[in-house]
Amino acid sequence: MHAIPLTPRRVLAALVTVAVLVPLAACGSGGSGGGGGAGEGGKTELTVLGAASLTDVFQKAGKAYEKEHPDTKVKFSFAGSQALAAQVEQGVPADVLATADTATMGGLKGETGKPTVIARNRLVIATEEGNPKHVERLEDLADSKLKVVLAAPEVPVGRYGKQVLDAQKLKVEPVSEEPNVRAVLSKVELGEADAGLVYKTDAATAPKKVDAIDIPDSQNAIASYPAATLKQSQHQKEAAAFVKWLSTPQAQKVLRGAGFQRP
Structure with a gap:
């Protein structure tokens, strides 16, 4: 065998x-x-x-x-x-x-x-509370100085995120790829990442720990x-x-x- x-x-x-x-x-x-x-x-x-x-x-x-x-x-x-x-x-x-x-x-x-x-649902950019890195739009995630965390491409939110970034022709090198959206949110909450793509509803569960940066509908994906x-x-x-x-x-x-x- x-x-x-x-x-x-x-x-x-x-x-x-x-x-x-x-x-x-x-x-x-x-x-x-x-x-x-x-x-x-x-x-x-x-x-x-x-x-x-x-x-x-x-x-x-x-x-x-x-x-x-x-x-x-x-x-x-x-x-x-x-x-x-x-x-x-x-x-x-x-x-x-x-x-x-x-x-x-x-x-x-x-x-x-x-x-x-x-x-x-829709995607948002989650950042640490107060948005210390001043992330304002999707294009900012391509900054090599920014620690970005995404979900793995096998995960729905990871697939949606790839779709959104590819549509804008943005190359983002994540510091990690997580098994689900809550793991992405946790990385941002703990300060292990500067930003991450999560669902709007997930960011809303941690209003005192993360800020949610809206993505324009024309650039977003609907889950x-x-x-x-x-x-x-x-x-x-x-x-x-x-x-x-x-x-x-x-x-x-x-x-x-x-x-x-x-x-």
Whole structure:
């Protein structure tokens, strides 16, 4: 048997797989979501795989959903969309998937129900609070003296960022490429980078730690967030109800409050 060479992409895939498996395994108190069985008090337990940029808003949405549906318990596992897709392909027990782009969801047609776009987002330039390097526009990111951090090109926000920079013919050499948008934001928050490209909603979660520099619509990219049930789910009815709920006025109010745009 010949050994399979460890390319950088395979190493990254292995790392993100472990990163998602650990928190997902920790979700199983009283039930296993997509693996069947009931949660606490006989409630149906749904496991939702969500893009990292949905972390804060989905936690709020989950509480609102549980209040309206007292027989359902919603648990989440967040990571970069590409990592979540890998978990779906490997059969990790889950019921619903929500990604930060339609391309990743589209690559899982055989694994999901029909996707529904529940929200949209845009990119901003995140800088340290007070913007000490005086970053004002995309062109500034090409300054070799500036420490810029981006998401890896396999990640939706990294792909959107590349699209935006390429359209302006800007060559940016990042000091690191991160596995998800929250990791990019963290680098800027900690002062390990002067600037980074993140979603507008992520920058809004750290108003006292970072500044958000708007990118003109003519230079920006629109991120679409589709959600879908997973065919492997053993709670198809409940999973479909949750996906449908994400488009209701109640759920959309939560998403709008976090800065997400209408679908």
